[in-house]
Each structure stands twice: as structure tokens, then as C-alpha cells.
Amino acid sequence: MVVMLGLLLHNLLGYRVVAFMLLVTVSILAMFLDIVPVLLAALLSAVFWNFLFIPPRFTLTVGTTEDRILLLMYFIIASVNAVLTYKIRQVEKEVKARDEKAKSVKFYNTLLNSLSHELRTPITTIIGCADNLQSNSGRLSEKDKSELVAEISVASIRLNQQVENLLNMSRLESGFFTVKKDWCDINDLIYKTLHRLEPNLQNYHVKVYISEQLPLFQLDFGLMEQVLFNLLINITQHTPEDTQITIRADAVEQSLVLSIADNGKGFPENEISKVFDKFYRLRDARTGGTGLGLSIVKGFIEAHNGTIELKNLPVCGSLFTITIPTAISHINKVKDE
Amino acid sequence: MSNSLSILIIDDEAQIRKLLAITLQSNGYSIQEAASGKEALTCVAMHPPDLILLDLGLPDQSGHDVLKHLREWFTNPVIIVSVQNGEEDIVKALDAGANDYLIKPFRTGELLARIRSALRKAASVANMPVADYTDLFIDFANRIVKKDNVTVKLTATEYSLLSLFAQNEGKVLTHQYLLQHVWGPTHQNESQYLRVFVAQLRKKIETDPNRPAHIITESGVGYRFIGHGNDHS
Numbered sequence: 001m002v003v004m005l006g007l008l009l010h011n012l013l014g015y016r017v018v019a020f021m022l023l024v025t026v027s028i029l030a031m032f033l034d035i036v037p038v039l040l041a042a043l044l045s046a047v048f049w050n051f052l053f054i055p056p057r058f059t060l061t062v063g064t065t066e067d068r069i070l071l072l073m074y075f076i077i078a079s080v081n082a083v084l085t086y087k088i089r090q091v092e093k094e095v096k097a098r099d100e101k102a103k104s105v106k107f108y109n110t111l112l113n114s115l116s117h118e119l120r121t122p123i124t125t126i127i128g129c130a131d132n133l134q135s136n137s138g139r140l141s142e143k144d145k146s147e148l149v150a151e152i153s154v155a156s157i158r159l160n161q162q163v164e165n166l167l168n169m170s171r172l173e174s175g176f177f178t179v180k181k182d183w184c185d186i187n188d189l190i191y192k193t194l195h196r197l198e199p200n201l202q203n204y205h206v207k208v209y210i211s212e213q214l215p216l217f218q219l220d221f222g223l224m225e226q227v228l229f230n231l232l233i234n235i236t237q238h239t240p241e242d243t244q245i246t247i248r249a250d251a252v253e254q255s256l257v258l259s260i261a262d263n264g265k266g267f268p269e270n271e272i273s274k275v276f277d278k279f280y281r282l283r284d285a286r287t288g289g290t291g292l293g294l295s296i297v298k299g300f301i302e303a304h305n306g307t308i309e310l311k312n313l314p315v316c317g318s319l320f321t322i323t324i325p326t327a328i329s330h331i332n333k334v335k336d337e
Numbered sequence: 338m339s340n341s342l343s344i345l346i347i348d349d350e351a352q353i354r355k356l357l358a359i360t361l362q363s364n365g366y367s368i369q370e371a372a373s374g375k376e377a378l379t380c381v382a383m384h385p386p387d388l389i390l391l392d393l394g395l396p397d398q399s400g401h402d403v404l405k406h407l408r409e410w411f412t413n414p415v416i417i418v419s420v421q422n423g424e425e426d427i428v429k430a431l432d433a434g435a436n437d438y439l440i441k442p443f444r445t446g447e448l449l450a451r452i453r454s455a456l457r458k459a460a461s462v463a464n465m466p467v468a469d470y471t472d473l474f475i476d477f478a479n480r481i482v483k484k485d486n487v488t489v490k491l492t493a494t495e496y497s498l499l500s501l502f503a504q505n506e507g508k509v510l511t512h513q514y515l516l517q518h519v520w521g522p523t524h525q526n527e528s529q530y531l532r533v534f535v536a537q538l539r540k541k542i543e544t545d546p547n548r549p550a551h552i553i554t555e556s557g558v559g560y561r562f563i564g565h566g567n568d569h570s
Contacts, residue, residue: 208547216532222556222557329529
């Protein structure tokens with residue numbers, strides 16, 4: 001293309017300017033292409049320049065000594081240019097890779113720290129309590145013993161929850177993850193989850209609003225149960241007891257809209273955009289939690305092609321809104337006689 | 338020992354076998370143990386137990402295969418105990434004749450309740466004339482259902498569903514199984530009817546339909562009918 005342009009401008013500018021145009025082209029190519037094609041371009045452009053522009057034109061012979069030196073210099077400059085640009089790019093690439101590696105190492109370290117803390121704390125408790133019961137049994141009162149057993153029980157439940165989260169996360173990231181949709185009764189889904197969470201929610205005021213006419217939705221019951229479970233657990237971790245939790249389910253057009261609101265203290269505005277990030281934990285978060293719960297929620301909802309939004313409510317508290325477009329069935333009341 | 342009920346524990350993890358053995362023996366059951374599928378099948382052939390606890394992940398063959406072989410002749414209850422919590426796996430085992438399932442880690446109380454319920458079912462006669470639970474009464478001969486001594490009007494489908502549940506008390510019935518036995522083989526994919534009828538039935542027979550004591554949802558798998566409302570926990 002540049003050769004063509006050169007042919008057009010040749011009469012106006014002379015063949016030496018064409019040489020510079022070709023040089024610029026080779027330099028630009030060096031910024032994007034690999035070393036071999038760039039050197040090839042340098043060689044080819046030298047040949048073209050010689051063949052098409054250096055008098056006598058349309059031959060590979062070069063008329064004057066001056067032009068011969070020019071041609072040689074052209075080829076050297078083009079080649080050196082190509083090699084140098086290529087080298088600079090290599091160095092840049094290396095620096096970038098090193099930076100990224102440092103960044104991911106840092107990320108990995110934070111992750112490992114938080115994980116090992118979350119996993120080791122309950123394990124330490126279990127080992128410690130069991131050791132105590134085993135070797136110190138004679139000196140422990142019955143009350144001490146039952147307290148140690150209770151500690152083991154709490155720690156193992158906590159450990160199990162963390163492992164569950166990690167397994168879910170790796171399930172999501174493995175790619176071998178399928179959403180098995182079937183007709184779901186939202187009423188059943190919500191109350192089943194609340195029943196499972198009864199011990200955690202006993203000091204909260206939970207209100208559920210579901211219309212009698214709410215249709216059935218095509219969802220993966222197990223995944224949605226996990227979504228609600230994680231969201232509610234999250235609320236109990238971030239809001240004080242006596243908080244009111246309001247769960248609402250509606251059909252809006254062809255979507256299920258689930259909203260979960262609390263009247264706690266809400267989320268810090270500058271952290272709202274990050275709460276669904278993997279391993280993200282609020283700055284003032286209490287102990288417990290790997291920062292995986294909400295990212296699993298988001299992952300499971302996105303696997304349903306849905307969305308989740310979080311915002312703070314005007315006076316106090318926060319509101320999670322889940323919207324999942326899905327098939328709907330209105331056969332709520334079936335007459336079979 | 339001779340008159341206590343025997344339970345065979347099939348699990349390749351010695352630790353789990355030990356835990357189960359201690360738990361079950363202290364509750365009056367006698368115990369047999371097997372660490373592989375082959376060992377299990379030999380053991381069952383020689384001393385058929387009253388109940389089997391079967392782990393799905395065995396070293397020599399899959400628990401599903403063991404279950405298949407067992408069900409060719411063994412009719413006593415089999416409870417699946419597994420770490421795999423994929424619903425498909427559970428549904429597959431239930432459809433192959435398992436009576437119930439437990440996911441590791443499980444609570445001891447839950448384990449014992451499931452065992453009691455499976456054994457009770459095995460002991461009861463298949464064609465019982467009536468079922469009398471504390472708040473619920475079913476007269477199968479006359480198709481009468483009473484909730485807190487008040488006769489409840491059920492539709493034909495609601496009644497079929499309830500009587501199928503009651504005849505399989507304590508057992509998890511998969512969605513497929515229920516659809517096939519209440520609606521017939523041509524309705525296997527119409528689970529929306531099942532959801533609606535379960536919801537309607539709960540409104541009629543449960544004290545609080547939102548906290549069902551009789552018809553329990555097993556997420557992604559099916560439903561379990563509990564006769565005595567307080568037996569579940």
C-alpha cells in the first residue's frame with residue numbers, strides 16, 4: 001500500500017522521500033509484528049524501493065555509487081530499527097508479566113492468610129478441646145467437659161460451612177457446573193431455607209411477603225436455597241440482633257424478583273461495589289467468613305442468567321434485589337374433579 | 338445380642354466405620370462392617386442384616402453397583418451415606434431402591450431417626466387399614482382423612498398423593514416416582530402439578546403449611562412423609 005502511495009507521490013517528492021516513507025512503515029510494523037516478519041518487511045521494502053524507485057527504475061541494478069550506499073544504509077537502518085523495537089517490546093512484556101505476578105502473589109497471600117485463619121481457627125479449637133478431654137480428663141469438671149464438647153461442635157459446624165463455601169466456589173470456577181432447572185414453589189423455597197436457619201435467625205424478626213397468586217418458576221431449587229442461605233447468613237453476620245429482615249417475592253413480567261431487606265446499619269457506600277468480589281470482606285467485618293458467601297450468591301444467580309443488586313435504604317439498612325428471567329407457570333390452583 | 342437388630346456398615350474409611358459402630362452399638366444395634374463392595378456383598382449373603390448403611394464412594398466398585406446387586410434379592414432397608422451431595426447421585430440411588438440418604442457430615446440424632454424410621458417401615462404391614470398419627474388420621478379402606486379430628490375434604494389426586502406418602506412413611510420419594518405413581522407414566526415431566534398439589538395438600542393437613550411437619554421437602558430430590566410430626570428431629 002505504501003509502495004503504491006510512493007508510486008503516486010514519486011514524481012512530486014523523489015525516490016529518497018519514498019525511502020523514508022518505507023522506513024516509517026517498517027518501524028510501525030516492528031511495533032506490532034514478530035521479529036521474522038519485520039525483518040522480511042525490511043528486506044522486501046529494500047527490494048521494492050530498489051526495483052521500483054531507484055534509477056534505473058524497474059531493474060534490480062543500482063545506477064550510482066551514492067544510490068548503492070543509500071540502499072545499503074536503508075537496509076541496515078530498517079533492520080536495526082526492527083530489531084531494537086522488537087527488543088524494547090520484549091523488555092516491556094517481561095516487566096508487565098513481573099508486575100502481574102507480583103500482584104497475583106500479593107492477592108494469593110491475602111487469600112491464603114484469610115483462608116488459613118478461617119480454617120485453622122476451628123481446627124485448632126477441635127484439636128485443643130479433644131486433647132484436653134483425652135489427657136486432662138481427670139482434672140476437668142463435668143461442666144468443663146460439656147463446655148469443651150460444645151466448643152468442638154460449634155467449631156466443626158463453622159469448619160463445615162467454610163469447606164462448603166470453598167467447594168461451591170471451586171464448583172463454580174471448574175466450569176463443570178450445571179443449573180438443573182425444575183418448577184419451584186417459591187413459598188417452599190423460602191420457608192425451607194428459613195427452617196434450616198432457625199437457630200441463626202431466632203433473635204431476628206423475619207417477615208415474608210409472598211402473594212397467594214405467585215406462579216411457579218423454573219429454577220434450580222438447591223442452588224437458590226444456597227443463595228438465600230448465604231444472603232441471610234450474611235445479614236446475621238453484619239447486622240445486630242433484633243434487626244428486622246423482610247423477604248419479598250414477586251413475578252415482574254417474565255422474571256422472579258426476590259428482595260431481602262434489613263433495617264441494620266447498611267453497607268459503607270464506598271464498599272458496596274466490592275461486596276460481591278471473591279474474598280472481599282468489609283473493613284470492619286466481625287470474625288468468621290472467608291469473603292466467599294456473597295460471591296457464590298452472585299455466581300449462582302448469574303448461572304441462572306439473573307442479576308443481584310445491593311443498595312442502602314434511605315433511612316437505615318440495606319436491600320438485596322435478585323432478578324431472574326425464567327419460565328413461569330400459572331397453574332396455581334388445579335381443579336381435578 | 339441375638340435378638341437385637343443388625344446393621345451392616347459399608348464404608349472404606351475406618352474412622353467413619355468406628356464412629357458409626359460406637360454410635361449404633363450404644364443404641365442397642367448389633368454391627369457388621371465391610372470396607373469394600375466385594376466384602377459387603379459376601380457379608381450380606383452370609384448374614385443378611387436388618388438394615389444397611391452404604392457409602393457411595395467405595396474403592397473397588399461404585400456404591401451404585403453394590404446397591405444394584407443387593408436389590409436383586411435383598412429387600413431390607415438400605416440407607417445411602419455419602420459425601421457426594423450432587424442431587425443427581427442421590428436421585429439415582431433412590432430410584433435404584435435405596436430407602437433414604439444422609440449427607441456427610443450428618444448429626445447423630447438425624448442418623449438414628451432415619452434408621453428407626455426405615456426399620457419401622459420395614460416392620461409395618463404393607464396393607465394397613467388405617468394410619469393414626471397424632472394430628473392426622475387416614476382410613477385407607479374408606480378413604481377418610483381427618484385433621485385434628487375434623488374430616489378433611491381431599492380431591493382424588495390429593496388423596497392418591499397422601500396415601501402414597503403414608504404407605505412410604507419416612508422414605509424419600511423422588512419427583513419422578515411421585516409423578517409416575519400418582520399421575521401416570523405420561524406425566525413424568527410435569528412436575529408443576531406435583532408442586533401445586535403438595536402445596537394444596539399441605540394447606541389441608543399441616544398445622545402450619547409454611548413449617549410442614551408431615552410433608553418435608555428434600556431439595557432437588559423429592560419429598561419425605563413423616564407420620565409422627567415430632568419424629569423428624
